[in-house]
Amino acid sequence: MVWQSNRWRGFTVALLMTILSSGIAWSQDNESIEAQLNLTQQQKEKITELRKTFKKSSAPIKSRIRSLRQEQKNLENDGAAEAEIKKVLDKIAPEEISLSLLLLNFKRDYLAVLTPDQQKKLQRLKKK
8 A cells, every 4th residue: 555655656756847847947948049049029028928927827736736745745754544645646636737738838839939940940959
């Protein structure tokens, strides 16, 4: 039973880290590359707005995930039954899915702002 709880925990932690790190990396990488894309002022403004919207939309989800993670940790430290821990993990999973979908939509919206040539250049620059 403990093994299954640890397996779930490991899976959800790995998923969350992937989600968060890809979002952070996407944002940081693009900020450092955008100068090379020769963005118009209108594109820069649109991208800034997309980032603000993503941050605003993702903040409550990230907060709920942190809270649920703390609840999970408390249950584990208190020696709670696996069923209790699984209930918390079952609440975390849809939050992580929501966060993943927000990030996916952000990336799609971001790419839609770019011209086809800028999209190709971005792909090349990200491979470096």
